[in-house]
Amino acid sequence: MPKIILEVNDLTTKYVTRFNEDVYAVDHVSLKVEEGRSLGIAGESGCGKSTLALSLMGYYFPPLHYTSGEILINGRSISGMDPDDVRKSVLGTEIAYIPQAAMNALNPTQKIIHFVEDVIKAHELYITKKDIYDRAKKLFETLGLPAEVLQKYPVELSGGMKQRTVIATSVLLLPKVLIADEPSSALDVTSQKMVIKMLRQAMENGLIDSMIFITHELPLLKNVTDDIMVMYAGQIVEKGTAEETVFDPLHPYAKGLMGSIIVPEKGLRNVKLTSIPGVPPNLKSPPAGCRFAERCNFVRPECTTNSVGLREVGGGRAYRCIIPEKELREAYAREANKNA
Amino acid sequence: MPDKKLCLSGSGLTKVFGFGSQRTVAVDHVDFNFYESEIISIVGESGSGKSTLAKMLLGLISTSEGEIYFQGKKRDIRTQKKRQEYWKNIQAIFQDPFSSYNIFNKIDAVLLDCIRMRGGGKLPHEKKVELMTEACGFVNLKFAELTNKYPFELSGGQMQRLMIARIFLLKPKILLADEPTSMIDASSRATILDYLMKLRNETGMTTIFITHDIGLAYYVSDSVYIMEHGKFVESGSADSVILAPTQAYTQRLINDVPKIHEAWDLSTV
Numbered sequence: 066m067p068k069i070i071l072e073v074n075d076l077t078t079k080y081v082t083r084f085n086e087d088v089y090a091v092d093h094v095s096l097k098v099e100e101g102r103s104l105g106i107a108g109e110s111g112c113g114k115s116t117l118a119l120s121l122m123g124y125y126f127p128p129l130h131y132t133s134g135e136i137l138i139n140g141r142s143i144s145g146m147d148p149d150d151v152r153k154s155v156l157g158t159e160i161a162y163i164p165q166a167a168m169n170a171l172n173p174t175q176k177i178i179h180f181v182e183d184v185i186k187a188h189e190l191y192i193t194k195k196d197i198y199d200r201a202k203k204l205f206e207t208l209g210l211p212a213e214v215l216q217k218y219p220v221e222l223s224g225g226m227k228q229r230t231v232i233a234t235s236v237l238l239l240p241k242v243l244i245a246d247e248p249s250s251a252l253d254v255t256s257q258k259m260v261i262k263m264l265r266q267a268m269e270n271g272l273i274d275s276m277i278f279i280t281h282e283l284p285l286l287k288n289v290t291d292d293i294m295v296m297y298a299g300q301i302v303e304k305g306t307a308e309e310t311v312f313d314p315l316h317p318y319a320k321g322l323m324g325s326i327i328v329p330e331k332g333l334r335n336v337k338l339t340s341i342p343g344v345p346p347n348l349k350s351p352p353a354g355c356r357f358a359e360r361c362n363f364v365r366p367e368c369t370t371n372s373v374g375l376r377e378v379g380g381g382r383a384y385r386c387i388i389p390e391k392e393l394r395e396a397y398a399r400e401a402n403k404n405a
Numbered sequence: 406m407p408d409k410k411l412c413l414s415g416s417g418l419t420k421v422f423g424f425g426s427q428r429t430v431a432v433d434h435v436d437f438n439f440y441e442s443e444i445i446s447i448v449g450e451s452g453s454g455k456s457t458l459a460k461m462l463l464g465l466i467s468t469s470e471g472e473i474y475f476q477g478k479k480r481d482i483r484t485q486k487k488r489q490e491y492w493k494n495i496q497a498i499f500q501d502p503f504s505s506y507n508i509f510n511k512i513d514a515v516l517l518d519c520i521r522m523r524g525g526g527k528l529p530h531e532k533k534v535e536l537m538t539e540a541c542g543f544v545n546l547k548f549a550e551l552t553n554k555y556p557f558e559l560s561g562g563q564m565q566r567l568m569i570a571r572i573f574l575l576k577p578k579i580l581l582a583d584e585p586t587s588m589i590d591a592s593s594r595a596t597i598l599d600y601l602m603k604l605r606n607e608t609g610m611t612t613i614f615i616t617h618d619i620g621l622a623y624y625v626s627d628s629v630y631i632m633e634h635g636k637f638v639e640s641g642s643a644d645s646v647i648l649a650p651t652q653a654y655t656q657r658l659i660n661d662v663p664k665i666h667e668a669w670d671l672s673t674v
Contacts, residue, residue, distance in 0.1 A: 109591065110560060224451075254658065258661050258673075265671065281591060284620075284665050285663045288669040322591060325592055325594060327594075327618070327620040327623075327624050328664045329623045329647050329662055329664070330665065330666055330667060334624060334644075338598070338624075340593055342545065344545065344547070
């Protein structure tokens with residue numbers, strides 16, 4: 066039985082607007098990440114994937130508030146902890162977080178080594194500069210970054226290089242979980258590939274035990290992570306392995322999303338891309354039934370009234386729809402015939 | 406092909422920034438022929454000069470060398486009046502929708518401006534609302550929800566879609582789209598691409614996509630130009646450039662994009 070590094074049970078977090086309205090951006094999300102595995106979170110803008118990343122760190126700042134649920138790292142609960150304790154004992158050592166603009170964290174007036182020293186000294190008070198340098202050098206070289214980078218100023222590095230430097234620094238303290246929130250979407254394709262390669266190396270060399278990778282780019286996710294979770298309007302609507310979710314999605318939303326993938330492969334020009342009509346619901350007053358009902362092609366009368374739970378279909382797969390798997394597959398087959 | 410009419414072409418187009426040791430050639434003697442009702446993609450990585458080229462085509466920055474020909478004639482935008490006349494024929498959608506709007510004007514004003522530019526200033530209010538609703542509907546927005554709002558109340562994706570609604574109202578001869586879908590959700594991306602293609606089929610609008618997404622270029626365009634360091638390294642029909650690239654740079658670019666069916670080789674970087 067593989068060890069579970071990160072376990073999240075029924076996590077709900079909300080934003081409180083200045084008019085005191087509650088917006089539940091993460092709504093009863095449960096997930097498990099095993100040792101040595103990576104989980105991808107896909108979804109469109111505003112579906113709550115970045116809020117989930119922030120919530121997982123247990124570091125809540127207004128307007129984000131913790132409501133209920135449990136976050137366990139190696140069996141230790143970090144939910145409901147004081148933000149100060151979270152910063153001291155969780156961030157960096159248990160969970161590392163890389164936002165999209167991580168490279169902006171670098172101070173333009175200081176060398177990279179200073180940034181590295183800051184990170185280490187915040188957690189290990191009595192450590193010499195030489196030890197820090199040796200440790201950073203070793204780690205940078207493991208991850209394919211030249212050690213000269215440490216003696217450079219951020220302006221001397223390219224965007225992709227800066228991003229990789231920050232990622233390397235974030236795994237210095239050997240965190241158990243690395244949460245990467247669109248770490249490569251501001252970069253060009255070649256730098257993106259280098260960032261992905263680096264994250265893979267960090268996993269393979271045991272610098273991190275598990276990874277959560279958040280992106281809206283499905284082709285990237287398919288190539289990076291073992292499992293994929295699709296979010297819609299704050300809820301998980303589909304989860305399974307990367308292969309299953311991309312090639313055989315069950316939820317109508319996931320199906321639509323997978324049908325809109327554009328990659329430079331032979332035959333793409335003849336494919337009719339799917340688009341999903343309408344817009345996601347406003348989370349200030351989410352619909353009573355299925356949140357996707359309004360935009361769904363297979364909507365039934367009971368969809369708008371009955372609340373829908375995740376339907377387990379075995380092998381760790383699940384989807385949030387009231388239609389059973391068999392009927393859903395038949396409906397997709399009919400749809401495909403109609404279009405052909 | 407002889408039956409295709411030339412819409413926009415350039416010869417030896419160059420843009421140089423700075424001088425002396427700071428001299429940077431952003432666009433380096435490029436030649437191109439864009440035909441009417443064609444969809445063209447200019448693909449390149451950041452810093453390849455594709456946005457500079459776009460700005461020159463729009464007449465937003467001057468050219469250092471070379472000429473641009475519009476409908477066979479030399480483009481003349483030396484006076485403000487001529488420039489405005491030219492801008493009736495060419496419109497653009499930019500990368501960053503946040504800086505495309507005047508934050509003091511409501512969304513209605515943006516769209517009403519377009520109706521006025523098309524000579525619809527005297528239409529009754531109901532008709533204008535109808536036009537605006539139709540334009541918003543095309544890009545998956547609800548006009549009833551947008552009216553009386555300010556641009557900064559919208560998300561980036563919504564703003565960009567509103568930009569496309571503007572083009573729908575204006576119907577120019579040439580649309581220059583600089584990374585138009587990079588901030589739009591995947592599920593509505595297909596709608597916009599389909600709509601742009603439909604608009605091309607109906608009005609014969611020439612569409613120039615400036616993008617770094619080689620997959621998108623392959624999906625939408627008739628011809629593709631690959632740009633590196635200010636030069637076109639490869640050009641031709643989409644099928645020939647993407648499926649059988651001859652230049653090393655194009656091959657690398659295509660290899661570096663993550664794919665769905667083919668394996669992604671990480672050892673090449």
